[in-house]
Amino acid sequence: MQHLSSEMRECIKTCLTCYATCTATAMNHCLEMGGAHTEKKHFTLMMACAEMCRTSAHFMLIGTEHHRHTCRECAEICEECANDCERIGDMDECVRICRQCAEHCRKMAA
Template identity: 55%
Template sequence: MFLYTETDQNLQACIDACNHCYRTCLRMAMNHCLEAGGKHVEADHLRLMMNCAEICQTSLNFMLSGSRFSPKVCGVCAEICDACAKSCEQLDGMEECVQTCRQCAEHCRKMAA
């Protein structure tokens, strides 16, 4: 019987967090933000949301492939997720994105350490 180690559990938690953040940022950017308009579609904010979705997907792919570069990619992912959460905090209706980005950043920081 295979028992997960703490490292395996941290890896799986980070994979799940990156996947959830990728889906959330993409969905919120392409639906909520585009429909809300105004500050939600300003270039810096929308670009950051798409960057966040992309780096989360990239981090996910690196971890799933067992890449030795995963910790470095996860470190960058944490930084971008933090920036995205801060940007989303400034706008109405973005609470889900803020929470998801913060959780992903936390898990990615653990993987990067």
């Protein structure tokens, strides 16, 4: 990863952390809680967020300029996921990392 800027390395790290957090939260916490946590729209959003974070990290790691597109979309999905997790409640870590990832991805998309 020597060829990557420190900002890009930080974004990759945050994307992968967000991927892991959203996946683990959805598959464990949300499934255990049920109710609003497992409503289709919310659960699908969490899975989309996780996958977009993983994809954005992958695009940056392979060095394609197309990472700007994935990072732009990732920032949008992460922000939406953070807002929805905050609305439902009891997912503070997911909210925090999604917002952090959105911020980093916005910078990479610029």
